[in-house]
Amino acid sequence: MLLSRIRGPEDLKALSEEELHELVEELRSEIIRVTAETGGHLASSLGAVELIVALHRVFDSPRDRILFDVGHQAYAHKLLTGRQDRFHTLRQEGGLSGFTKVSESEHDAITVGHASTSLANALGMAVARDLQGQDHKIVAVIGDGALTGGMALAALNKIGEMGKDMLIVLNDNEMSISPNVGALAGYFKTLQVQKWVQDAEKLGKGFLERISPRLFELADRAKEATKMILHQENPFYAWNLRYVGPVDGHDLKGLVYLLEKLKDLSGPTLLHIVTKKGKGYKVAEEDPTHWHGASPFNPEAPTKKKGSYTWSLAFGDAVTELAEREEKLVVLTPAMREGSGLVRYAQTWPDRYLDVGIAEDVAVTTAAGLALAGMKPVVAIYSTFLQRAVDQVIHDVAIEKLNVVFAIDRAGLVGADGPTHHGVFDLAFLRTVPGMQIAAPKDALELRAMLTAALEQNGPVALRWPRGAVEPAPEGAWPECAWGRWEVLKPGSEVYLLAFGKTLGYALEAAGADPRVGVVNARFLKPLDREVLAELAANHALVTVEDHQLAGGFGAAVLEALEELGLRPEVRRLGLPDRFTDQGKVESLHAKAGIDAAGIRRALAELGVNVNVSA
Ligand SMILES: CC(=O)c1sc(CCOP(=O)(O)OP(=O)(O)O)c(C)[n+]1Cc1cnc(C)nc1N
Numbered sequence: 131m132l133l134s135r136i137r138g139p140e141d142l143k144a145l146s147e148e149e150l151h152e153l154v155e156e157l158r159s160e161i162i163r164v165t166a167e168t169g170g171h172l173a174s175s176l177g178a179v180e181l182i183v184a185l186h187r188v189f190d191s192p193r194d195r196i197l198f199d200v201g202h203q204a205y206a207h208k209l210l211t212g213r214q215d216r217f218h219t220l221r222q223e224g225g226l227s228g229f230t231k232v233s234e235s236e237h238d239a240i241t242v243g244h245a246s247t248s249l250a251n252a253l254g255m256a257v258a259r260d261l262q263g264q265d266h267k268i269v270a271v272i273g274d275g276a277l278t279g280g281m282a283l284a285a286l287n288k289i290g291e292m293g294k295d296m297l298i299v300l301n302d303n304e305m306s307i308s309p310n311v312g313a314l315a316g317y318f319k320t321l322q323v324q325k326w327v328q329d330a331e332k333l334g335k336g337f338l339e340r341i342s343p344r345l346f347e348l349a350d351r352a353k354e355a356t357k358m359i360l361h362q363e364n365p366f367y368a369w370n371l372r373y374v375g376p377v378d379g380h381d382l383k384g385l386v387y388l389l390e391k392l393k394d395l396s397g398p399t400l401l402h403i404v405t406k407k408g409k410g411y412k413v414a415e416e417d418p419t420h421w422h423g424a425s426p427f428n429p430e431a432p433t434k435k436k437g438s439y440t441w442s443l444a445f446g447d448a449v450t451e452l453a454e455r456e457e458k459l460v461v462l463t464p465a466m467r468e469g470s471g472l473v474r475y476a477q478t479w480p481d482r483y484l485d486v487g488i489a490e491d492v493a494v495t496t497a498a499g500l501a502l503a504g505m506k507p508v509v510a511i512y513s514t515f516l517q518r519a520v521d522q523v524i525h526d527v528a529i530e531k532l533n534v535v536f537a538i539d540r541a542g543l544v545g546a547d548g549p550t551h552h553g554v555f556d557l558a559f560l561r562t563v564p565g566m567q568i569a570a571p572k573d574a575l576e577l578r579a580m581l582t583a584a585l586e587q588n589g590p591v592a593l594r595w596p597r598g599a600v601e602p603a604p605e606g607a608w609p610e611c612a613w614g615r616w617e618v619l620k621p622g623s624e625v626y627l628l629a630f631g632k633t634l635g636y637a638l639e640a641a642g643a644d645p646r647v648g649v650v651n652a653r654f655l656k657p658l659d660r661e662v663l664a665e666l667a668a669n670h671a672l673v674t675v676e677d678h679q680l681a682g683g684f685g686a687a688v689l690e691a692l693e694e695l696g697l698r699p700e701v702r703r704l705g706l707p708d709r710f711t712d713q714g715k716v717e718s719l720h721a722k723a724g725i726d727a728a729g730i731r732r733a734l735a736e737l738g739v740n741v742n743v744s745a
């Protein structure tokens with residue numbers, strides 16, 4: 131295996147052109163083999179293999195800095211930079227990250243997982259290089275999806291003004307997770323007309339010249355004229371970038387040739403390459419959305435396994451039904467149609483569906499505009515990605531008390547994607563916002579009840595639910611919601627478990643049938659149900675449990691309320707400690723954090739209540 135001879139990118143320099151092509155094939159096979167076991171971002175990484183081989187052939191990492199936006203397409207980069215032996219641990223607890231990570235390798239220039247950060251990082255590194263009199267190269271690889279993010283475009287604006295030496299490679303596969311959206315994506319397609327012209331030119335050049343040099347000359351002029359027209363609108367020129375492309379992102383020889391030519395040019399250059407997401411693996415090429423984030427699969431007979439019914443689908447079914455009778459409902463997503471369970475909704479209500487691209491800030495403020503104009507917007511957004519729009523929540527939605535509903539998916543620890551994707555900070559930044567109401571349904575039926583009630587509130591509402599499976603609610607079921615009220619599910623004589631969201635299951639398991647331990651579905655964090663809290667706190671110890679950072683979370687809110695109520699029961703707070711939680715299976719991460727049933731029982735024991743496990 132040629133790949134096994136590659137201990138680092140320097141080993142690529144000695145390979146022949148033929149060996150480089152052989153290496154590309156071996157990399158693809160290894161990516162498929164391992165991702166089939168671990169799951170991961172298969173299609174994106176398959177599409178970037180030639181580019182990554184060419185980059186490491188031409189540039190000198192780690193002296194030269196190669197940045198990958200999102201970092202999910204960088205499996206070949208990991209394999210070429212000394213991590214083959216650990217590649218099988220990809221996305222596992224204690225294993226390699228699924229993204230680039232500075233602490234993992236000197237070849238990983240940035241720690242990522244959220245999109246659109248590579249260009250500002252590259253700008254900072256270029257300014258630092260020049261201030262320190264260094265002369266290494268800086269390359270940022272950014273996808274067409276990531277380029278829909280505002281911070282990427284804003285960084286381009288500054289990069290163009292400063293004119294710093296760097297190479298930006300736009301990896302254009304016309305895909306985000308679902309097909310890419312936005313005017314730029316449409317424009318890129320027209321530029322690809324050029325690529326088509328180039329390909330046709332390659333085919334027709336000799337033929338035309340033989341037939342009629344005059345005809346060839348006319349065709350050549352027509353091509354140049356087309357390019358001029360296209361280039362005139364080329365926004366990259368407006369950003370003072372040298373634009374090169376579009377070129378075939380799988381033509382290894384052509385890429386190496388171009389990168390050699392471009393690497394020493396002064397100023398910022400944008401190389402636009404066109405790739406096929408999922409390249410080299412038929413099922414992934416045919417359905418790059420499904421194979422974007424692949425679950426473990428049989429590489430010999432890859433099938434699209436029908437997953438379990440999830441919270442995302444429960445939300446998607448609910449809004450799809452609700453839109454029937456709620457004509458002002460509009461659902462927005464920042465590029466997460468599949469992840470937020472919105473495929474059915476988007477097909478059923480296309481006029482009331484908005485995918486704004488990877489632009490969470492735009493999603494929230496567009497929702498504000500919709501609300502100001504009399505509509506009922508629901509922003510479907512992952513907890514971790516909502517972090518991108520905190521100011522928009524405060525400034526554009528909350529100050530005017532707009533009724534925007536935030537349907538927060540992936541709340542809590544999410545597993546293999548690790549610290550860049552865990553949704554564990556939203557309660558802390560949301561509950562400080564005046565007028566924001568926050569709730570977590572215990573099941574799909576309660577989600578429906580809360581969703582309908584949320585759309586009638588005066589002001590913003592955040593509903594949050596975890597990644598994972600849930601029992602479906604009966605179609606057409608729209609129960610009432612006792613808004614703001616907690617639900618005592620089990621009485622207890624000595625202590626009450628106040629569980630928020632996902633941890634309710636653990637609390638019920640921990641309490642078992644022990645008569646001393648009560649369990650509350652503390653489904654409202656803001657407003658807290660102070661009436662029930664005061665009643666329970668009067669003569670019981672309390673244990674709060676949440677799948678969120680302890681700092682600023684549900685337990686903190688309970689402590690603050692107890693202080694305001696002048697009550698001092700014994701309290702234990704269970705949640706995530708003040709550090710980032712690494713990747714791993716969610717159940718294992720919950721056990722490590724002590725928010726599972728065993729952890730809750732340990733807290734009960736500290737309070738003198740040893741639950742009989744067999745009870
Ligand atoms: C991994 C992850 O969370 C991905 S990968 C991806 C599509 C990126 O498209 P791009 O064209 O840049 O790359 P491609 O896959 O090669 O086509 C999205 C939207 N996400 C979710 C997402 C959403 N929002 C933000 C801020 N960051 C991320 N990472």
Ligand SMILES: [Mg+2]
Nearest residue numbers: 273274275305
């Ligand atoms: Mg893309």
